[in-house]
Amino acid sequence: MIRRLLAATRYIVLLPIIGTFIAAVGLMIYETLALVTTLLDLIHKGTISPKDAKTLAVGLIEVVDIFLIGIAIYMISISLYALFIDDTLPFPRWLTVADLEAVKANLVSVVIAVLAVLFLREAVAWDGEQNILAFGSALALIIAALSLYLGVKAKHKE
Structure with a gap:
């Protein structure tokens, strides 16, 4: 009886699975609508200038950043589903x-990409006044630490 009860409690993980899935889909739909609105506003404005191009480039980089976050949340959702509910889902290799370590490794990989996009956004928007060297250096250290974590985990797994 205890064994069946404990086996059934794995379905409680449906709460974070559903929550993260809804969050991921909502975030991606919201950002898609924001992108379409931005492009329509740009077309409606009718002017073309280097400043508008730079603003559009920064906006598109921010869109990519939000999409990456949405994808990371989606990956967590389907990974939890595969781990706790149904491990027969077809996934890309x-x-x-x-295990949960693989979920964390996938998340760390996406975080690295998000941090790189964050710096790219700041570099494109850079006006020459702010010191982005310190910001870039801090991000580089974080990315290096996360990459080291992934490398150590991969070697430990072998």
Whole structure:
């Protein structure tokens, strides 16, 4: 009886699975609508200038950043589903999930990409006044630490 009860409690993980799935879909829909609105406003404005191009480039980089975050949340949702509910879901090889460590590794990989996009956004928007060297250096240290974490985990797994 205890064994069946404990086995059934794995379905409580449906709460974060559903929550993260809704959050991911909502975030991606919201950002898609924001992108369409921005492009329509730009077309409606009718002017073309280097400043508008730079503003558009920064906006598109921010869109990519939000999409990456949405994808990371989606990956967490389907990974938790595969781990706790149904491990027969067909996944691409790069998204194969064997345990929670694999979920964390996938998340760390996306965080690295998000941090790189964050710096790219700041670099494109840079006006020459702010010191982006310190910001870039801090991000580089974080990315290096996360990459080291992934490398150590990969070697430890072998």
